[in-house]
Amino acid sequence: MAVAATEEAAPGDIVVTARKREETLQEVPLTINVLSQAQIERQAISNLADIAKNTPGLTFADGISQGDPRLSIRGQSNIRAASQPTVGVFIDGIDIPFLSGLNTESLDISRIEVVKGPQSALFGRGVEAGAINYISRRPEFETNGYMQGEVGTDELYDIRGRINLPVSDTFAVSASGRYKNFDGFYSNKLTGRSTIGGGEVKTGAFAARYKPDDRLEVYLRTSYSDEYLEQQARVSVDSNTKTGPGAAQVWYVGALKADPDQIFANSDNYGGFRREVYTASLIVDYDIGPVTFSSISGYNHTNRLIDIDADYMGTNSTQLPLHPVFRNNVRGYSDLSLDSYSQEARVSSSEPGPFQWLAGVYLQSQKNESVGGSIYGTDRTPATSVLRPLDEKIDTVAVFGSASYQLGDLRLSGEVRYNRDKNHSVVPGLVFDETFENILPRFTAEYKLSRNFRVYASAAKGNKPGGFNLSPGSGNAVLPNELIPFNEEETWSYEAGFKSELFDDVLTFNAAAFYIDWKQLQVDDQLTTPGGLIGYTSNAGKAEVTGGEVELFFRPTRDFNVSLGYAYSPSRIIDYQLSQARTAGIVTLGRKHLPFTADHTAVLGINYSKPVSDELTVFGQWNTRYSSRQYATVANLEYVNARSVTDILFGARTETVDVTFYVNNLFDNRTPSSASTYPDVQTGLRSFLVSVADPRQIGVRTRFNF
Incomplete structure (x- = not known):
């Protein structure tokens, strides 16, 4: 019988694969935060918000919709909405396309590695700030499994289970499934119905593992998920300060608030956010003596629908400046189908010795077909739409390698990747092609x-892919040709640190300092044309981050441990003029705080586990996350307050039963977690979308192991 992992491992005992090899966490010259299987199971960690709660220096929030993830590591955030994040997300080293939706509800995970700093040399495109790698749980060669049920306030019901079966001494399979239903914390004040922030998740996975000996292992995994999420809990906050003589020269100055009584959404009959994802992967490792051959094949198919209230006015009699003929609301719509294939093949040295090396090749082909934009109209008036189809194809070819040499107590290593992305995009009547090439060393x-x-x-170089200003419905096809493409971002990151285990391994003390030189930032811009004002993406200026991190893990006894992590990541953009602020008469030149990221983040964890008899163990855990003030724009006039x-x-x-009572947000802190700039469709003036914080939630999880 295999039971749930229960004891928190010390960092020196945790094995990671961030450099495509198995190494202990303390041996790797990188800043890595690891969530172990014990931690994942104890806290029911399943998405990026859960990971951010436990990781200093990592911030996460959904943007305009759940399809707009805002991820930031070490202050490298996205200024540009609905774009490729600076952080890559992977499952078993296989890239999850950001359009697929990075914040999926994961299942059957053995550990999660959050690797900080550019990881482009070995992970590839889109990891200039870092990478998050989910390591799935492989089938074991013994019969075991579990069933778990969870009930929480606001009608949260979550059922999941797993069964593992050895077919023979060399072949084993596992299957897992989950069903989650949640009513949401808040109601829609327009209709009085509980149609805000809830949803339903159905997901399952099947895995097979063949291991005839210590030299060969073949691992197959497939998964399927079907998610429906309601309109997010967001409120629209109008500007409160005149910033110039013009009618449009207004802005919000001060701390942004989010009142749940102001949640008005004309979305009860809309489709919400729906995502259907199918993945398959095949991993083969074969030790043929002096070298090990590895192959990683991946496939992702995603259908994603976004159908939400996009004006946040909560009425179907809104006078729209852009379409005054209608008295109705704006409905945001996007229907996407995505297919992604990837193949990585590599060989690496497998025998001990001072010289170790690795070489590989990577291919990926991603095709997206979408239609999207805005629909104007409700039941009261005929609907019209500004929808546009878009076909995209991105082909990636990369060659990568690493080498290291041990000279006594000194080890020198280098990594490099040649990466080429070929982008092909088609909108009605227009075809665009662009090739981006880069050499990415560490x-x-x-x-x-x-x-x-x-x-x-x-020292490491990272990049974020370039692309085209062809978002469905944006109207960007009328841009001058020279403004259609935008370039890659580029980062050079320099880091120095130490890792230590002190007092007979009772205390782990790690620290690092870093400097990030960040150029060609992808930012929002505006252009006035005869057809009106058009938003688009451009490359502007540079940013810098000079910061550091500290990690402490103190375990004086087997039953008790304390972990503390702190990150200081003050990201500043230099001499960038925000176009929306210019319209309001606000100058944003100089050194400005980047939005959607906090200078200071800290995580405190206290764990206690004590056997009280031969069969029964009691346990408890305290987890606090602190995040300092975050700005919504580089104007640095509006912000959400620090929150803890x-x-x-x-x-x-016992060996067979585990009962956990939990309270999330113990002190019921209602400080908003994020905010972003947004237009007021009634007036055309600047407003801000502010997230409504999750309130206190109480629940219980019961798990049966067999």
């Missing part, structure tokens, strides 16, 4: 001062 030196104390320094959220859990377990 250099590292590490020195072992003693068995338990290591220092390191590194505490979750606790406690319970008891």
Whole structure:
């Protein structure tokens, strides 16, 4: 019988694969936060919001919709909405296309690695700030499984289970499934119905593992998920300050608030956010003596529908400046079908020795077909639409490698990747092609001062893919040809740090300092044309981040441990004029705080687990995350206040039964987590969308192991 993982491992005992090899966390000259299987199961971690709660230096929030993920590591956030994040998300090293929706509800995960700093040399495109890699749980060669049920306030019901079966001594399979239904924390004040923030998730996975000996292993995994999510809990906040003599020269100045009584959405009959994802992967590792051959094949098919209220006025009698003939609301609509194929093949040295190396090739082909834009109209008036089809194809070819050499206690290593992206996009009557090429190196030196104390320094280059201003319904086809494409972002990151285990491994103390030189930022811009004002993406200026991180893990006894992580990531954009602010008469030149990221983040975890008999163990956990002020734009006039959220859990377990009581947001902190700029469709003036914070939630999880 295999039971749930329960004991929190020390960093020196955790094995990671961030450099395409198995290494202990303390040996790797990178800043990595790892969520172990024990932690994932105890806290029911399943999405990016859960990961961010436990990771200093990582911030996450949904943007305009759940299809607009806002991920940031070390202050490298997205200024540009609905775009490729600076952070890549992977499952078993296989890229999840951001259009597929990065914030999926994961299932059957053995650990999660959050790797900070550019990882382009080994992970590829779109990881200039870092990478999040989910490592799935492989079938084991013994019969085991579990069933778990969860009930929480606001009608949360979550059922999941897994069964593992050995077919023979060399072949095993597993199957898992989950059903989740949630009513949402808030109601729609327009209709009085509970149609805000809820949803339904159905997901399942099947895996097979063949391991005839210690040399060969074949791992097949497929998964399917079907998600429906209601309109998010957002409120529209009008500007409160005149910033110039013009009628449109207004802005919000001060701390943004989000009143749940102001949630008005004309969305009860809309489609909401629907996502259907099918994935398949095949991983083969074969040790043929002096080298190991590895193959990773991946496939992702996604159907995604976004059908939401896009004006946040909560009425179907709104006078729209852009379409004054109608008295109705604006409905945001996008229907996407995506297919992505990827293949990685690599060989690496497998015998011990001072010289270690790895070489590989990577291919990916991604095709997206979508139609989207805005629909104007409700039941009261005939609907019209500004929808546009868009076909995209991105073909990626890369060659990569790494080498390291041990000279006594000094190890020198280098990594490099040649990456070529060929983008092909088609809108009615227009075809665009662009090729982006890059060489992405990393250099590292590490020195072992003693068995338990290591220092390191590194320099790495990262990039974020370029593209075209062809978003469905944006009207960007009338842009001058020279403004249609936008370039890749480029980052050079320099890091120095140490990793140590002190007092007979009772205390783990790690720290790092870093400097990030970030150029060609992809930003929002505007152009006035005869047809009106058009928003588009351009490349502007540079940004810098000079910061550091500290990690402490203190385990004085087997039953008790304390972890503390702190990150200081002050990202500043230099001499960039925000076009919306210019219209309002606001100058944003100089050094400005980048939006959607916090200078200071910290995570405190306290864990206690004590056997009280041969069969029964009691446990408890305290987890607090602090995040400092975040701005909504580079104007740096409007912001959400610093917030601190505490979750606790406690319970008891035996070999077969585990009961956990939890309270999320123990102190019921209602400070908004994020905000972004948005137009007021009634007046055409600047307003802001502000998230309504999740209130306190209480629940219980019961798990049966067999």
